[in-house]
Amino acid sequence: xxxxxxxxxxxxxxxxxxxxxxxxxxxxxxxxxxxxxxxxxxxxxxxxxxxxxxxxxxxxxxxxxxxxxxxxxxxxxxxxxxxxxxxxxxxxxxxxxxxxxxxxxxxxxxxxxxxxxxxxxxxxxxxxxxxxxxxxxxxxxxxxxxxxxxxxxxxxxxxxxxxxxxxxxxxxxxxxxxxxxxxxxxxxxxxxxxxxxxxxxxxxxxxxxxxxxxxxxxxxxxxxxxxxxxxxxxxxxxxxxxxxxxxxxxxxxxxxxxxxxxxxxxxxxxxxxxxxxxxxxxxxxxxxxxxxxxxxxxxxxxxxxxxxxxxxxxxxxxxxxxxxxxxxxxxxxxxxxxxxxxxxxxxxx
Amino acid sequence: xxxxxxxxxxxxxxxxxxxxxxxxxxxxxxxxxxxxxxxxxxxxxxxxxxxxxxxxxxxxxxxxxxxxxxxxxxxxxxxxxxxxxxxxxxxxxxxxxxxxxxxxxxxxxxxxxxxxxxxxxxxxxxxxxxxxxxxxxxxxxxxxxxxxxxxxxxxxxxxxxxxxxxxxxxxxxxxxxxxxxxxxxxxxxxxxxxxxxxxxxxxxxxxxxxxxxxxxxxxxxxxxxxxxxxxxxxxxxxxxxxxxxxxxxxxxxxxxxxxxxxxxxxxxxxxxxxxxxxxxxxxxxxxxxxxxxxxxxxxxxxxxxxxxxxxxxxxxxxxxxxxxx
Numbered sequence: 001x002x003x004x005x006x007x008x009x010x011x012x013x014x015x016x017x018x019x020x021x022x023x024x025x026x027x028x029x030x031x032x033x034x035x036x037x038x039x040x041x042x043x044x045x046x047x048x049x050x051x052x053x054x055x056x057x058x059x060x061x062x063x064x065x066x067x068x069x070x071x072x073x074x075x076x077x078x079x080x081x082x083x084x085x086x087x088x089x090x091x092x093x094x095x096x097x098x099x100x101x102x103x104x105x106x107x108x109x110x111x112x113x114x115x116x117x118x119x120x121x122x123x124x125x126x127x128x129x130x131x132x133x134x135x136x137x138x139x140x141x142x143x144x145x146x147x148x149x150x151x152x153x154x155x156x157x158x159x160x161x162x163x164x165x166x167x168x169x170x171x172x173x174x175x176x177x178x179x180x181x182x183x184x185x186x187x188x189x190x191x192x193x194x195x196x197x198x199x200x201x202x203x204x205x206x207x208x209x210x211x212x213x214x215x216x217x218x219x220x221x222x223x224x225x226x227x228x229x230x231x232x233x234x235x236x237x238x239x240x241x242x243x244x245x246x247x248x249x250x251x252x253x254x255x256x257x258x259x260x261x262x263x264x265x266x267x268x269x270x271x272x273x274x275x276x277x278x279x280x281x282x283x284x285x286x287x288x289x290x291x292x293x294x295x296x297x298x299x300x301x302x303x304x305x306x307x308x309x310x311x312x313x314x315x316x317x318x319x320x321x322x323x324x325x326x327x328x329x330x331x332x333x334x335x336x337x338x339x340x341x342x343x344x345x346x347x348x349x
Numbered sequence: 350x351x352x353x354x355x356x357x358x359x360x361x362x363x364x365x366x367x368x369x370x371x372x373x374x375x376x377x378x379x380x381x382x383x384x385x386x387x388x389x390x391x392x393x394x395x396x397x398x399x400x401x402x403x404x405x406x407x408x409x410x411x412x413x414x415x416x417x418x419x420x421x422x423x424x425x426x427x428x429x430x431x432x433x434x435x436x437x438x439x440x441x442x443x444x445x446x447x448x449x450x451x452x453x454x455x456x457x458x459x460x461x462x463x464x465x466x467x468x469x470x471x472x473x474x475x476x477x478x479x480x481x482x483x484x485x486x487x488x489x490x491x492x493x494x495x496x497x498x499x500x501x502x503x504x505x506x507x508x509x510x511x512x513x514x515x516x517x518x519x520x521x522x523x524x525x526x527x528x529x530x531x532x533x534x535x536x537x538x539x540x541x542x543x544x545x546x547x548x549x550x551x552x553x554x555x556x557x558x559x560x561x562x563x564x565x566x567x568x569x570x571x572x573x574x575x576x577x578x579x580x581x582x583x584x585x586x587x588x589x590x591x592x593x594x595x596x597x598x599x600x601x602x603x604x605x606x607x608x609x610x611x612x613x614x615x616x617x618x619x620x621x622x623x624x625x626x627x628x629x630x631x632x633x634x635x636x637x638x639x640x641x642x643x644x645x646x647x648x649x650x651x652x653x654x655x656x657x658x659x660x661x662x663x664x665x666x667x668x669x670x671x672x673x674x
Binding site: 080082111112113114115116117118122123124125126131132133134135136139141142143144145146147148149150151153154172173176177179180183340341342343344 | 400401411414418421422445452453456491493
């Protein structure tokens with residue numbers, strides 16, 4: 001059954017209501033630029049970690065296609081994004097700038113996501129509707145359900161996307177959230193980026209089934225699996241799920257099968273738990289290359305333009321790195337008093 | 350207004366909140382047709398409907414986490430736990446998220462949620478219904494915790510909790526829902542963070558809260574028969590603590606009994622004892638007296654359970670031993 005059929009049949013929302021607008025040339029090029037910028041920044045923060053300047057980094061490399069496709073399917077002017085820590089490309093796609101990210105990674109003064117109180121990849125940004133979350137995985141899924149509940153009760157036309165990995169899929173919060181969303185037909189899309197590893201634990205030791213999406217049936221919602229390395233395929237699946245939620249059809253579980261090119265974080269070495277074969281084969285498909293092939297096939301990308309896009313990303317990231325390195329460190333006084341922001345009326349001592 | 354009990358006061362507070370603010374939502378287990386485990390939400394489903402008085406699956410992480418999300422998303426949720434012991438299942442949400450989000454977002458995100466939970470022992474429901482964890486949550490920066498012992502305080506603190514832009518936990522002692530008292534006719538609130546001198550006195554300060562306040566008043570009555578004048582302070586709020594009221598009283602009476610029904614080890618009174626010795630050491634005529642529950646899980650058997658909960662006589666014996674009164 002096609003993804004379109006799965007979603008429309010399960011929710012009874014009618015196939016005709018759920019057609020996917022094709023991506024324009026501008027859309028595709030914008031998605032490509034975002035992926036390239038994310039990849040370039042991702043490489044840079046890994047380097048800054050190795051230089052001892054960024055305390056901890058979780059790479060999104062291998063997930064960029066899924067992330068850029070999901071954001072493209074949504075409406076950032078009204079939708080909510082309850083992300084998890086491997087979402088650098090999602091954050092870029094939503095408009096967080098490389099300078100803002102780097103101020104966060106280096107925990108500098110003026111860091112806009114937490115005032116240097118939280119990892120940048122766990123940060124909040126009101127401007128782009130990103131909300132911070134715990135290091136305990138899956139805790140953002142009940143929040144997503146609550147966002148959707150608030151929108152449903154207040155009659156606000158918005159969809160919430162709840163991002164999580166395959167590791168978080170085993171958490172009780174995930175089950176409880178999907179159950180709650182299913183009962184109340186809440187406008188939320190559960191978006192699982194399944195990279196087959198919960199830190200070091202492979203999928204076969206995380207679940208007795210092959211696909212996270214298979215669980216959707218138990219919550220009364222459609223579940224679909226999509227090639228997460230293909231940005232357009234993810235866009236199409238997410239567009240259907242989001243449109244269905246917007247039309248009152250309730251939640252959908254979308255599982256994007258991706259690869260995690262780097263270790264879990266900068267604190268571990270995946271050669272200790274992944275076989276050489278696994279590491280070799282996982283990088284044979286790269287979402288950026290898949291996007292390049294599509295663009296080339298449509299005559300939208302030649303060598304000169306490709307070079308220009310990568311050079312531009314490098315220049316942007318170089319400038320952002322310089323700005324972040326030049327920014328002062330916060331001193332725990334005045335506006336940076338450590339008691340500030342504890343309560344609404346805490347201005348620091 | 351005639352005398353009403355704490356349950357009625359809370360029910361009234363919920364009713365007016367639902368009536369006055371369309372963004373108020375109550376969620377919890379069996380709060381709809383059942384009316385809540387202790388009948389606090391009785392009748393509200395019929396008047397306000399199943400969306401705003403929302404029965405949830407047995408899933409504390411989901412309804413607490415969804416409450417937090419809904420609070421960030423613009424609603425004013427009241428989340429009722431059937432019992433504070435079940436809140437353990439959602440401590441991650443309450444502590445790591447609810448109490449931390451404003452701070453960890455650098456002030457960008459408010460979580461205006463109210464949690465309510467019955468707690469406490471004395472009705473033979475054994476340990477996993479009877480233990481109290483309000484002291485644990487009162488140890489968390491970002492939380493506020495209130496524990497009323499009168500109907501007026503229950504209503505006034507509920508109103509304040511609903512006005513608060515940060516998460517507030519109200520704990521309700523299961524033995525106190527029938528506790529009666531007068532509630533002012535005119536609108537009033539009880540500010541969070543303000544203790545109340547329930548009985549003035551000059552010879553001994555008794556600091557207590559919740560159902561232990563009943564015991565504290567009994568202690569004061571019995572001491573009065575011996576010409577000892579006890580001042581009884583009801584903390585009402587466990588975070589932030591109103592230490593100025595406590596310290597001022599101790600400096601006046603020079604003696605202090607800290608009385609709680611929670612376990613003595615790790616209880617809130619340990620913190621208060623430390624702050625008294627930090628701030629009023631030279632005013633004390635003897636050691637700070639601390640009386641709490643025995644450090645065991647609540648036994649089911651009535652006699653065994655009662656033997657772990659501090660009595661007035663036990664408290665008086667401890668005061669006599671310390672101060673010779």
